[in-house]
Amino acid sequence: xxxxxxxxxxxxxxxxxxxxxxxxxxxxxxxxxxxxxxxxxxxxxxxxxxxxxxxxxxxxxxxxxxxxxxxxxxxxxxxxxxxxxxxxxxxxxxxxxxxxxxxxxxxxxxxxxxxxxxxxxxxxxxxxxxxxxxxxxxxxxxxxxxxxxxxxxxxxxxxxxxxxxxxxxxxxxxxxxxxxxxxxxxxxxxxxxxxxxxxxxxxxxxxxxxxxxxxxxxxxxxxxxxxxxxxxxxxxxxxxxxxxxxxxxxxxxxxxxxxxxxxxxxxxxxxxxxxxxxxxxxxxxxxxxxxxxxxxxxxxxxxxxxxxxxxxxxxxxxxxxxxxxxxxxxxxxxxxxxxxxxxxxxxxxxxxxxxxxxxxxxxxxxxxxxxxxxxxxxxxxxxxxxxxxxxxxxxxxxxxxxxxxxxxxxxxxxxxxxxxxxxxxxxxxxxxxxxxxxxxxxxxxxxxxxxxxxxxxxxxxxxxxxxxxxxxxxxxxxxxxxxxxxx
Numbered sequence: 001x002x003x004x005x006x007x008x009x010x011x012x013x014x015x016x017x018x019x020x021x022x023x024x025x026x027x028x029x030x031x032x033x034x035x036x037x038x039x040x041x042x043x044x045x046x047x048x049x050x051x052x053x054x055x056x057x058x059x060x061x062x063x064x065x066x067x068x069x070x071x072x073x074x075x076x077x078x079x080x081x082x083x084x085x086x087x088x089x090x091x092x093x094x095x096x097x098x099x100x101x102x103x104x105x106x107x108x109x110x111x112x113x114x115x116x117x118x119x120x121x122x123x124x125x126x127x128x129x130x131x132x133x134x135x136x137x138x139x140x141x142x143x144x145x146x147x148x149x150x151x152x153x154x155x156x157x158x159x160x161x162x163x164x165x166x167x168x169x170x171x172x173x174x175x176x177x178x179x180x181x182x183x184x185x186x187x188x189x190x191x192x193x194x195x196x197x198x199x200x201x202x203x204x205x206x207x208x209x210x211x212x213x214x215x216x217x218x219x220x221x222x223x224x225x226x227x228x229x230x231x232x233x234x235x236x237x238x239x240x241x242x243x244x245x246x247x248x249x250x251x252x253x254x255x256x257x258x259x260x261x262x263x264x265x266x267x268x269x270x271x272x273x274x275x276x277x278x279x280x281x282x283x284x285x286x287x288x289x290x291x292x293x294x295x296x297x298x299x300x301x302x303x304x305x306x307x308x309x310x311x312x313x314x315x316x317x318x319x320x321x322x323x324x325x326x327x328x329x330x331x332x333x334x335x336x337x338x339x340x341x342x343x344x345x346x347x348x349x350x351x352x353x354x355x356x357x358x359x360x361x362x363x364x365x366x367x368x369x370x371x372x373x374x375x376x377x378x379x380x381x382x383x384x385x386x387x388x389x390x391x392x393x394x395x396x397x398x399x400x401x402x403x404x405x406x407x408x409x410x411x412x413x414x415x416x417x418x419x420x421x422x423x424x425x426x427x428x429x430x431x432x433x434x435x436x437x438x439x440x441x442x443x444x445x446x447x448x449x450x451x452x453x454x455x456x457x458x459x460x461x462x463x464x465x466x467x468x469x470x471x472x473x474x475x476x477x478x479x480x481x482x483x484x485x486x487x
Contacts (some may be wrong), residue, residue: 003195005078006187008054008085008180013187019078021195021202021244022234025051026073029088036089036119037073040148042235044072044228044297045383047147050120052127053299054085056184064181066173069272069299070127072146075231076300077224079202080246082193085184089119092126094172101167102126105160113151120147124295125161130173135165145382146294193249204246208359211250212333219355221245225268226300228293229309253304253359263363267304274303281365284373285319291376292316294383304358307340310348310414315389317415319374321407322391325363331356344414370395371474374407377462379453386410387454390466394430394474401425401434410454411446411463418445421467435471439464 004015019028026049029037040048050070057067066085092100099107102125112118121144128135128143140161149157173180192214193204203218205211215221221243224230233239247253253268256277263281265274271289275298278286292315293301306316307327317340325340331353343351352358366372374391378384388410395403404425406418424438448459 005082005193005195007081007083008183008187009088010091011183013183016078018197019195020197021077021079021200022241023078024074024231024235025076025078025081025086028078029073034088034090037123038116038119039074040117040120042074043232044075044293045146045148046117047072047120047124047294047296048117049074050123050147050296052087052123053081054087054180054184055083056181056188064185066177066180066184068127068130068173070124070143070146070296071299072228072296075227075235077202077227077231077234077244079193079195079204079244080224080227080248082204083184083187083189083249085180087123087126089122092122092173100126101164101171102129102160105163105167106157109156109160109163111152111156111160117147117149117151121149121157125164127295128161129164129167129171135161137162142290143295146296193246200240200242200244202244202246204249206249206251208250208252208330209333211245211247211357212330214245215355215357216332218243218245223247223308223357225302225305226270226297228297228301229305229311247302247304247357261365261367263365265303265361265363267308267358267360268302269304271298271301271303282319282323282363282372288315288319288374288376288389291378291382303361307343307361308350308352308358310344310350312347312412312414313385313389313410314415315376315386315409318389318391318407318409320361320363321415321417322374322393322405323364323366323372324393324405325361327358328360328362329353329356330359335359337362341417344416347413366393367395370403373470373473375466375469377466385453388459388462388466390463390470392467392470394470396430399429399431401428401430408446408463411448411459416445418442418463420444430471430474432468432471435467439467442467 004017006015026037038048040046049072051073053069053071054066056064059065102122124144124147133139192206192210195202203214205214222241223245225247247268253266255266257264306314320340327338329336338351371394376386376389378386391407393405404422408418409415420441424441428434442463448456450456
């Protein structure tokens with residue numbers, strides 16, 4: 001056990017002792033002579049606090065290398081960067097003061113005015129440059145979706161990003177990869193991290209066995225994976241979290257198994273790591289995940305955290321409900337399986353027992369001939385909470401509905417299926433007339449609330465319209481036009 005958080009910063013190993021476990025990386029940086037990273041929102045939305053984390057991973061040839069990821073420092077607890085490389089805007093220029101190519105591009109394209117957001121854009125672009133992605137407009141927009149600017153109108157910032165297409169990615173960090181690998185190897189732990197300060201504790205087990213043992217000792221501990229929601233409990237709600245148990249170091253929770261007919265996903269798998277699999281196996285779900293949050297959020301946020309958090313507007317749950325996902329829960333090493341549609345009991349209440357945690361998520365894949373799709377409706381395309389999210393899985397026998405599953409978010413106190421609608425369609429012909437008539441069943445499934453995101457009437461209308469959209473998606477708009485033209 002160790003009482004110090006240890007990471008690499010500024011080319012050297014830093015040890016921090018005595019910091020409260022819920023101290024954010026941003027708070028620590030600004031209190032320790034690194035004011036470049038800014039606090040704009042303290043909730044992971046604006047990107048002004050963006051820093052880059054470097055972690056060891058295996059290359060295809062089995063050799064270790066550094067993987068760089070942009071993250072929001074404002075909601076990331078300091079102990080969660082233990083064993084990692086932390087890069088801020090102060091780090092990336094050359095030792096002689098020469099600007100990094102990203103900084104130079106922003107200067108030459110006049111991408112900074114007041115400068116408050118600029119450090120975050122610099123670090124987001126640095127991570128994008130090191131991601132290996134092709135710097136086309138789509139990847140640039142995706143990489144910068146988590147950074148807001150009130151001055152420049154984005155055009156010069158995008159021009160700076162495009163300028164990087166001709167930049168050699170072999171910057172000084174790429175050239176120093178072996179040395180950085182050696183530094184990160186030197187701070188690897190042989191035992192779990194455990195720290196305490198001010199009466200509060202933080203533990204980071206490395207195996208399932210260590211995790212279950214920690215929960216047996218602290219059954220009421222708060223579990224944190226990416227912190228993209230728990231971080232706000234501290235920064236916005238000022239909650240006290242006496243005991244935190246971090247899942248990020250538990251190796252078994254980071255695996256993805258592509259089995260016959262289903263995916264088996266560890267609860268600590270991040271959205272960023274899950275996306276390539278979803279793009280191959282569930283492309284509609286992948287499109288939705290790209291809108292759950294920007295790159296900074298997807299690099300830390302986890303599927304298991306979204307599920308266990310139990311928010312009625314969690315965007316992953318409608319898709320998982322429609323697909324028939326099953327959760328593997330673990331309590332003291334004893335496992336049980338619970339269908340996701342039986343997991344939510346009431347607002348923010350789940351089936352989890354004291355000391356129990358979500359270990360894995362089993363996601364059935366659509367069988368040949370089944371049609372699956374999911375959509376999110378929100379005021380903004382990126383970085384916005386949905387007003388309504390819906391997902392549908394259709395099984396046809398000839399032209400008759402042999403199976404129909406739904407998942408809706410934003411319509412009730414929990415993410416849930418529209419069971420009355422499902423029953424109304426079962427055994428009926430799959431036609432626009434049938435679907436339109438069955439849509440009335442949604443009034444029996446939901447009595448949505450109105451809030452600042454959407455009125456109750458708007459939510460009810462969108463829920464019906466998404467069902468119609470799914471029908472058009474399933475038959476193709478050309479086939480629908482032909483059907484209606486012939487009466």
